[in-house]
Amino acid sequence: MPGGLLTDMYELNMAASYLRHGMTDQATFSLFARRLPADRGFLVAAGLEDALDFLESFALEPEDLAYLREVQGYDAETLRALAGLRFTGEVWAVPEGRAVFAGEPLLEVTAPIAEAQLVETVLLNHLTFQTSVASKAARCVLAADGARLIDFAFRRTQGIEAGVAVARATAIAGFAATSNAEGARRHGLPASGTMAHSYVQAFPDEEAAFAAFAADFPDRTTFLVDTYDTVAGVRTAAEVARRLELAGSAVGVRLDSGDLADLAVRARRLLDAAGLRQAVIVASGGLDEYAIADLVRAGAPIDAYGVGTRVGVSADAPSLDTAYKLVAYGDRPVMKLSPGKMTLPGAKQVFRGPRSDVIALREEAPPPGWRPLLVPVVVAGHRVAPPERIGVMRDRCMSELARLPAPVRVLRAPGTVPVEISPRLRRLQDDLVRTLRERGPA
Amino acid sequence: MPGGLLTDMYELNMAASYLRHGMTDQATFSLFARRLPADRGFLVAAGLEDALDFLESFALEPEDLAYLREVQGYDAETLRALAGLRFTGEVWAVPEGRAVFAGEPLLEVTAPIAEAQLVETVLLNHLTFQTSVASKAARCVLAADGARLIDFAFRRTQGIEAGVAVARATAIAGFAATSNAEGARRHGLPASGTMAHSYVQAFPDEEAAFAAFAADFPDRTTFLVDTYDTVAGVRTAAEVARRLELAGSAVGVRLDSGDLADLAVRARRLLDAAGLRQAVIVASGGLDEYAIADLVRAGAPIDAYGVGTRVGVSADAPSLDTAYKLVAYGDRPVMKLSPGKMTLPGAKQVFRGPRSDVIALREEAPPPGWRPLLVPVVVAGHRVAPPERIGVMRDRCMSELARLPAPVRVLRAPGTVPVEISPRLRRLQDDLVRTLRERGPA
Numbered sequence: 029m030p031g032g033l034l035t036d037m038y039e040l041n042m043a044a045s046y047l048r049h050g051m052t053d054q055a056t057f058s059l060f061a062r063r064l065p066a067d068r069g070f071l072v073a074a075g076l077e078d079a080l081d082f083l084e085s086f087a088l089e090p091e092d093l094a095y096l097r098e099v100q101g102y103d104a105e106t107l108r109a110l111a112g113l114r115f116t117g118e119v120w121a122v123p124e125g126r127a128v129f130a131g132e133p134l135l136e137v138t139a140p141i142a143e144a145q146l147v148e149t150v151l152l153n154h155l156t157f158q159t160s161v162a163s164k165a166a167r168c169v170l171a172a173d174g175a176r177l178i179d180f181a182f183r184r185t186q187g188i189e190a191g192v193a194v195a196r197a198t199a200i201a202g203f204a205a206t207s208n209a210e211g212a213r214r215h216g217l218p219a220s221g222t223m224a225h226s227y228v229q230a231f232p233d234e235e236a237a238f239a240a241f242a243a244d245f246p247d248r249t250t251f252l253v254d255t256y257d258t259v260a261g262v263r264t265a266a267e268v269a270r271r272l273e274l275a276g277s278a279v280g281v282r283l284d285s286g287d288l289a290d291l292a293v294r295a296r297r298l299l300d301a302a303g304l305r306q307a308v309i310v311a312s313g314g315l316d317e318y319a320i321a322d323l324v325r326a327g328a329p330i331d332a333y334g335v336g337t338r339v340g341v342s343a344d345a346p347s348l349d350t351a352y353k354l355v356a357y358g359d360r361p362v363m364k365l366s367p368g369k370m371t372l373p374g375a376k377q378v379f380r381g382p383r384s385d386v387i388a389l390r391e392e393a394p395p396p397g398w399r400p401l402l403v404p405v406v407v408a409g410h411r412v413a414p415p416e417r418i419g420v421m422r423d424r425c426m427s428e429l430a431r432l433p434a435p436v437r438v439l440r441a442p443g444t445v446p447v448e449i450s451p452r453l454r455r456l457q458d459d460l461v462r463t464l465r466e467r468g469p470a
Numbered sequence: 471m472p473g474g475l476l477t478d479m480y481e482l483n484m485a486a487s488y489l490r491h492g493m494t495d496q497a498t499f500s501l502f503a504r505r506l507p508a509d510r511g512f513l514v515a516a517g518l519e520d521a522l523d524f525l526e527s528f529a530l531e532p533e534d535l536a537y538l539r540e541v542q543g544y545d546a547e548t549l550r551a552l553a554g555l556r557f558t559g560e561v562w563a564v565p566e567g568r569a570v571f572a573g574e575p576l577l578e579v580t581a582p583i584a585e586a587q588l589v590e591t592v593l594l595n596h597l598t599f600q601t602s603v604a605s606k607a608a609r610c611v612l613a614a615d616g617a618r619l620i621d622f623a624f625r626r627t628q629g630i631e632a633g634v635a636v637a638r639a640t641a642i643a644g645f646a647a648t649s650n651a652e653g654a655r656r657h658g659l660p661a662s663g664t665m666a667h668s669y670v671q672a673f674p675d676e677e678a679a680f681a682a683f684a685a686d687f688p689d690r691t692t693f694l695v696d697t698y699d700t701v702a703g704v705r706t707a708a709e710v711a712r713r714l715e716l717a718g719s720a721v722g723v724r725l726d727s728g729d730l731a732d733l734a735v736r737a738r739r740l741l742d743a744a745g746l747r748q749a750v751i752v753a754s755g756g757l758d759e760y761a762i763a764d765l766v767r768a769g770a771p772i773d774a775y776g777v778g779t780r781v782g783v784s785a786d787a788p789s790l791d792t793a794y795k796l797v798a799y800g801d802r803p804v805m806k807l808s809p810g811k812m813t814l815p816g817a818k819q820v821f822r823g824p825r826s827d828v829i830a831l832r833e834e835a836p837p838p839g840w841r842p843l844l845v846p847v848v849v850a851g852h853r854v855a856p857p858e859r860i861g862v863m864r865d866r867c868m869s870e871l872a873r874l875p876a877p878v879r880v881l882r883a884p885g886t887v888p889v890e891i892s893p894r895l896r897r898l899q900d901d902l903v904r905t906l907r908e909r910g911p912a
Contacts, residue, residue, distance in 0.1 A: 156626050186602075226497070244486065285810065346785055366696050367727050
């Protein structure tokens with residue numbers, strides 16, 4: 029969806045006003061999550077790729093300008109100024125797959141203020157949504173304790189584009205495959221999919237359906253066994269597999285309703301008794317990290333989890349309390365004093381140490397051995413590197429998850445990694461608060 | 471986002487299998503919400519327009535077929551069959567803006583089974599998401615008790631396309647405007663937008679910022695007053711309005727943090743004392759129907775609410791428990807027996823009476839004076855009417871909301887409208903359960 033109107037109307041009005049008043053100084057905006065949602069000990073950064081795509085192609089097209097003239101009453105001079113706008117700035121960001129915590133900038137933009145202002149809405153949107161989903165998906169990966177996870181969310185994501193983004197975000201977080209055909213194609217992911225209840229019902233009986241499907245897909249047959257009666261369905265699946273001489277892990281059963289822990293045990297016994305020891309048991313149906321953890325704790329012999337809606341909309345935290353705040357304009361650091369919404373002034377960096385993070389000013393040197401999280405990704409309006417491959421981001425995420433302290437990884441009431449403010453940044457903030465308060469009521 | 475791969479991989483595998491087995495009979499699928507989320511007494515149907523757009527343009531393009539051949543190993547004969555597929559079926563649906571309840575079909579598709587199966591994912595996606603949001607937005611409209619509502623969600627919706635859909639869904643539910651410039655343009659909605667904190671901060675002080683903005687937009691100046699100190703900000707706004715001789719409802723203040731009820735009272739007094747009796751007070755910041763109801767109950771003198779994230783992601787119910795179930799194949803009604811997921815067989819209609827609804831078979835006649843909810847919207851693959859205008863759908867929704875019984879309209883622990891099953895449909899279901907159970911374990 030191209031177009032320079034992919035923004036809030038107030039961004040356009042502000043940009044118009046900046047241009048009219050000749051305000052073209054460099055502004056730095058910082059994008060961060062003010063706090064973590066309940067039961068989140070960490071976030072997994074995601075959405076940067078879509079954000080950078082947007083920045084590189086940002087422009088108001090003739091039809092955008094026509095709308096602003098005809099419907100919003102913009103004057104010719106303002107429209108000329110807007111027509112020439114491209115994103116020419118610099119972006120520092122945390123790479124996708126990296127763990128981040130409350131208050132840490134995910135991304136900082138430095139650009140002439142009109143440009144930096146106009147891109148706010150889309151940057152916030154991509155990073156907020158995709159970070160929510162990647163974070164939720166990473167929790168499922170931790171809960172699954174080595175079992176495979178498959179993204180089943182496409183049918184109930186918040187829009188089609190969201191579904192494709194979910195396929196990618198869950199892959200970054202460690203999911204093994206997606207049911208989403210377009211998501212799989214676009215992002216080079218393994219596509220997973222077998223049969224729905226309707227398939228079973230379209231045949232005269234379950235056995236006929238299973239036999240037909242196995243004949244068509246003998247190398248990847250997962251029988252959906254709960255259309256009528258799950259245990260009977262497993263027996264039928266085993267019988268069809270025997271008759272058609274299917275074997276190994278190409279055979280599977282999917283349990284989609286009922287007591288999954290109990291049914292998995294019964295299915296495993298029946299499959300083993302039928303000589304199908306390598307047959308795979310897939311569980312699905314309203315799963316999330318909590319349900320997966322319960323099944324793992326119960327010792328359910330489940331090899332793969334199909335995880336859909338609850339991850340695809342990040343059901344218990346469908347958004348993050350993110351902000352995109354002006355922290356410097358021209359040579360002047362700035363901040364907000366609104367209750368509960370105070371901001372950290374200046375362009376920043378985050379240093380990750382062995383047991384804590386420090387938010388510092390961009391120009392500060394890291395403590396020896398500490399690693400900076402934000403890296404330059406756009407310079408003079410252009411990316412400094414091609415898009416990262418999913419595998420690279422996934423490896424990064426897996427190593428991040430492995431490094432998280434145990435109390436931060438737990439699903440309920442997790443701890444978090446301490447995030448400190450560097451002495452220099454703290455001093456700048458204190459000085460600025462004093463200056464703003466001394467100036468008195470406007 | 472065009473493309474025949476906008477579906478789950480299992481839909482493609484099933485469609486391939488149906489085609490290989492010569493299964494081309496007409497199938498009817500029913501799309502409905504199994505139950506309402508907690509604290510929802512009704513849903514507002516939405517998303518149909520995007521669903522119909524998709525159906526009319528459905529086709530597997532050469533690059534889709536290439537992917538299926540090269541990556542998924544589809545054979546040439548299957549690919550030829552898939553290449554020729556278009557949606558040729560019939561669709562009955564509940565018009566957007568209509569209130570619906572648990573179990574009632576929002577939409578039914580009748581088409582050759584491969585076609586009907588392939589479109590499942592996208593139909594479920596659009597109707598689930600947009601119905602969630604329209605329903606949440608309608609609750610805000612009820613809570614606001616006549617105050618204006620403005621969609622502020624774009625920055626935190628689940629993707630860009632979702633943001634544009636939210637602008638439309640909230641408009642259907644009665645919102646007066648949207649901050650989303652592209653949403654406003656695309657759907658012909660009033661666009662609303664003034665200034666952010668960054669604008670105030672980019673000027674040397676608040677007064678300079680207010681004066682600059684008012685000079686640029688004298689006919690629609692809403693001052694954001696909480697960047698430093700809200701009450702001082704209101705005083706500055708009043709002073710700037712006086713100096714620039716702004717008047718009437720073209721002047722407004724926006725409160726975006728703090729105790730909104732208290733601040734609105736204080737802002738009203740200051741504005742009235744400054745002779746700005748018509749100046750508008752806008753409140754925003756994490757609002758939803760619950761917060762709006764509290765403010766209305768407190769008598770806060772707020773003229774308009776900017777409602778963002780919580781409605782844009784339907785925060786307390788970000789998805790619905792929707793299903794798309796095969797209910798007939800060929801001349802045979804079908805159903806599922808899975809625990810908690812039993813379905814109603816056959817093509818259906820819903821009749822709305824004075825105090826209850828009845829789900830009946832499609833061919834049944836309504837009780838005298840009862841109105842059928844589902845209307846034919848696609849015949850032989852094409853729409854029977856042009857897209858409805860937003861105003862038509864909004865009027866429909868407003869009259870639906872007005873007709874809802876009081877206990878169904880309340881925000882917490884609402885009642886619901888009784889939904890009965892017609893005797894004929896009940897008989898068909900009972901007979902079919904008996905037949906399926908007698909057939910025994912597969």
